[in-house]
Amino acid sequence: MFYTLGRIEPGGLINVTTKKPLDIPYYSLEQQFGSYDSYRTQWDATGAITDDKSLLYRFTGSYQNNESFRDFIFTDRVLVNPSLTWRPTDRTDITLSVEHSDQDYQADVGVPAIGTRPAAIPISRSLDDPNSPIDNSTHTLVSTEMNHHFNDAWAIHNRFLAGFTDTYSAFITRSPTVNGPGEDGLGPDGILRRNIFGQTTDGESYATNLDLTGKFRLGFSNHDVLVGFDYYHAMNTYVTSGEYILPNPALDIDIFNPAPSYGIDPALIQSTLSRNMAYSFFKTDWYGAYFQDHITLWDKLHILGGGRYDWSTTGRGRGASSGAAEAVLPSNKDEGFSPRVGILYQPWTQLGIYGNWTTSFSANNAPAANGATFDPQTGEQFEAGVKTQLFDDRLIATLAYYHLTKDNILVNDQRTPDPFDKIANKQRSQGIELDVTGQITDRLSLIGSYAYTDAKVIEDHVGSTAGNRMPNVPDHSGSLFVKYDMNGYEAQEGFSFGVGGVAAGQRQTDFDNTSQLPGFIRVDAFAAYRMKVGPTRVTTQFNIRNLLDKTYYESSDPNANAARPYLAIAPGAPLTAVGSIRIEF
Structure with a gap:
């Protein structure tokens, strides 16, 4: 219930806590492997650089490569996160962190609905194309955090975060016409209308805050106070090309027999993506002052x-070039x-x-x-x-x-x-x-x-x-997981295993409530064994997701990758197994 007064929405937020350098040595290496040629390697190393432990480091990262139960879909991702902490005094610490990720992938727009339910086609079937361009997303975050404690009660905190994003994606998108024949994009004969659409985002953002926190006693009451100020600045250039709504009859595909339509001519893809280029420039400046007791x-x-008081200045300009879009920014x-x-x-x-x-x-x-x-x-x-x-x-x-x-x-x-x-x-x-x-x-x-x-x-x-x-919100949902540790939950060695389920009721695919996703129950299970080899801790684990191999659908398209959400429904993965071994010392 108690929280700081950043720009928080009612309903809560997800608190992401990054790993900071420690003053004691710690190292771990984990290898995961699983269904659909899935491999993931992740590592973590931290400790003191200097004998007085005033300078600490941490280096974490991962590499992942996997295909999918969905045809033509894959991910190849690398993430690195080095950080340094300097403690010039017992009351002051400064941390510098860099996080960089680079991902090649093939976006997936799922399966369409026919009538009021997802189409009765194999959930592995893709209505994209093997010649669709590879998508890419690159993110870099540079952050600093400074904390200084004046005494045991009062402290000042400053954080700064700079983010840089560069993404490109192209879709063989589902294309209903506007107020014309085939408006739903999928005829009763199972012919799905499609075209080619591309989008590029180049953005940068900067955020900082300065907080003063303190504790004091006034009469018979204790007070924990916060006052602060934050600032956020963002600029994004967004470029679209191709056709988002208007279908190309040459790209029609039979959802019940798609193979004859696979293999779109790359020249057609490139020529379509070179048309109708539109530029948008977004800019945001946001100041906030807040207090709390x-x-x-x-x-x-x-x-x-x-409470907090906010001042914001926003604008979006559009034009035939990035410069033209920025020039007409309101x-x-x-x-x-x-x-x-x-x-x-x-x-x-x-x-x-x-x-x-x-x-x-x-x-x-x-x-x-x-x-x-x-x-x-x-x-x-x-x-x-x-x-x-x-x-x-x-x-x-x-x-x-x-x-x-x-x-x-x-x-x-x-x-x-x-x-x-x-x-x-x-x-x-x-x-x-x-x-x-x-x-x-x-x-x-x-x-x-x-x-x-x-x-x-x-x-x-x-x-x-x-x-x-x-859309995508069930009336009823829930989960239950049970775990059994054979040697007790505090034991450093021994077998553990567990089983549980996730349940969700019927959900709507869009705001018009044109079709529904059926409710489902998914059962998951795991088994793990922990042991010590000298000072080294070894954990092996085996997870099974969707143990009963049930067909279910997770959501309709929430990201506007298709012109109609009910034309892009994400199937849940069938029975999927993932094994891992982690070494810590």
Whole structure:
């Protein structure tokens, strides 16, 4: 419930914690291998460079190469992440980190729906083409973090992050016409209309923040305070080419007998990708100032109060070249205040009752088809729940109810051929979530969750989707995994094994609710053995995903790789096995 006041959306966020240098030596090497010629090597090395441990290093990375259960799909990826930490004094540390990844891959746009369900074709069947150009994505992150503790209560923190992205992808895309014959892109005879579309993104972003944190006592209350300021700057050039909507009859493919259509002439691919080139330039400048106070009374009552004020300037220019797009860049200025409060009462150590109210502000930087801009996205969430820690913290459970509303959420305008044209709607998500983690005995543990989610479009400012369910969100979903450690969970050696399942109910493929993904239950299992060879720890593990080899579908296209989401449904992988061996010393 308690968090810092960065640009956080109601509903939470995923907290990614990077590995930092340690002052004790540690080394690990892991090799994974699995189905569909999957191989992954990852390593980690850290320790002190100087005898006084004032200079530390860490070098992590991985290399992955795999094919797929889907025809023509593959990934070849390398990631390296070196970092250095300098501790000039006991109260000051500065860390420099670089992360670089380079990936060649073949994008997958899945299978289409026929009627209200995914087409009854083999989930391995691709409706792409073996001659489709190879996609590439390169990302580089350079970050610094500085922490200085004035004393045991007060400290200052600064973080800086620079990101550089260069991506290219080309699709043999599904191409429904707009307000014309074959608008759904797939005829009743199983003929899928296609064309060739390419996109390139070249972007850079910079973010920094400066925080002051402190603890003090005032009367009978303890205070944990934060004040800070952050800044974000981003520039992106986005280039599209080819045809996104208009189909080419020469590229029609029979989804029930695609082989005769495989092998598109590379000259046709290149000539199509050289047409209709359009440039967009996006720019964002965003400042925020925030404060927060976590007040503790009588060691049982916790009260959180705070807020942030945002100032944003955004713009998107379009033109026949990058320079022309940048030259016509408009300037849209927005600002807003986002308060948030929370309360947690612990009458006993084992029980906590909490509630919170949060709001959010987010600038929109995409145009409507007529060039108009959108008001900022705003959100509001109410949440209340109960937390328990029973049996000496061996069983931890949380039961929560939430009600979340967001307005001016931008979604694709499916009436136009431009994949970046947007419309705005208002969405509501409410429901109940239950999470349980338990060490039932010294050997048996479990982790489980259940969610009831009522997610709907409340208002559609230009369309007719109000009242429809949001895509890819089931009413009911959950998971349960059980693990057994033969020598106890604290043992450094011995066998472990486990089994569990993930379940999700029916989901809609798009905002129009034109088709549905059936519900599914997927069963997974694993077995592992840990042993020590002198000072070296060795862990071998074998995982099976989709143990019962069931056919299921994970989601419809969330990334606008196809002009209609229901034409790009991602099948779940069949029975997949992955083995690994990890050495640590």
